[in-house]
Amino acid sequence: MWATERVWDEAVGLPRIEEGEEVAPKDARELSKLFFDRLRTLEEGSPEYHYTRNTLIEMNLALVHYVAGRYRNRGNGQLEDIVQVGTLGLIKAIDRFDRARGHEFVSYAVPCILGEIKRHFRDTSWAVHVPRRLQELRVALTKSQERLSSTLGREPTVRELAADLAMSEEQILEGIMAANGYAARPLDAPNVLNEGDEPSKNGRSLADILGHSDPAIEAFENAHALAPLIAALDERDRRIIELRFGQEMTQDEIGSVLGISQMHVSRLLSRTLVRLREGLLARE
Structure with missing residues (x-):
């Protein structure tokens, strides 16, 4: 017997599962095989199809919570929002998965869920909207800076970054400028010169040192x-x-x-x- 109570549904030919989320992960793995095999034989849009697909989603939500848990301290959004985005990745994985290829669903679904969450952060975590190519360039620059700093024992120059990434110095400068739009700070935040520095002891905020319109x-x-x-x-x-x-x-x-x-x-x-x-x- 499975961990949940089963009532055989003769119309669908599958166990009737009332609460898919309560199915233990081990049982969900085996049940999913049955449900995937049956899903491919059902007419899309039929009540049986919806029951089978929705039950697959519910039984595998534990995968979403597992992947989303890695980002609970990310700070770019509430965990509930991340779970929502991850669930979209799970649904896409279910719709695209083909068990005939011999792969386990878990090994196929986790990258799909992870990719959807990463795409969410890439598209929404920037304080100022910048083109996708510059968002990707920021990531490449960060990795290059870390790599070169470790090798050189100092911060790399623009020329060294350009050589490392096989790009022009103008492109590197454009990427550095765009990276300033990744995070915003409130005007009443304590004034610090560099990220990680201690706040100014004189209590001045960013608003105190920024220019004002001169009447x-x-x-x-x-x-x-x-x-x-x-x-x-x-x-x-x-x-x-x-x-x-x-x-x-x-x-x-x-x-x-x-x-x-x-x-x-x-x-x-x-x-x-x-x-x-x-x-x-x-x-x-």
């Missing part, structure tokens, strides 16, 4: 754009602009300096500002 930049850009327009004004209009915005004088004070009324200053200033504004808009 004066826009004023500078506007002043730079206005310079040729102001230079084109007549002397009196330039003088009014300088007194009003350079020395921050009132219109009454400007009128006293120029010997004209405050109302006259207001009209001249309004006319000049309109002219400058139109000049700026025409440059955009």
Whole structure:
């Protein structure tokens, strides 16, 4: 008898297994042979086919948990997500497995599950999306750096990495730059110069040392754009602009300096500002 209670299903010609996940791994290995042989004789889409295929999946989920367990401390995702991805690999293995070739299902399924999980990490663990070729280049660079560091007793240069991988120095530099997108750090993280260093004792975070948008930049850009327009004004209009915005004088004070009324200053200033504004808009 198998580890689980069996009820022979005459329609399918297989043991009726109510809880496939509760089948012991040793029993699952033998039962899977029966189910694979029967699966190939059933019409795809039929109720019997679905029962046989689904039971195969349930009985072999232990393989998924075994492979996924290697990545429980990876940190790139929850174990449940890894199991989900691994289950997809198991399903693909079941759909492609041919027992007539003489291979054990376990030896065929484990690489399929492992490959699906590795593909998941390769596609989702990068903080910034980069092309697949650069993701693969990062892996090659890491191995080359470790190999050359062991041989040379120091960190290899770009030229040495290029020679080791039979690539150009430009390609190596591109791969090194792309590797910066593998992991992201929050702005409130403690400031460290290199990975593995102790956090800064002054309590400064990354946000404290990163640049900020300078509000004066826009004023500078506007002043730079206005310079040729102001230079084109007549002397009196330039003088009014300088007194009003350079020395921050009132219109009454400007009128006293120029010997004209405050109302006259207001009209001249309004006319000049309109002219400058139109000049700026025409440059955009």
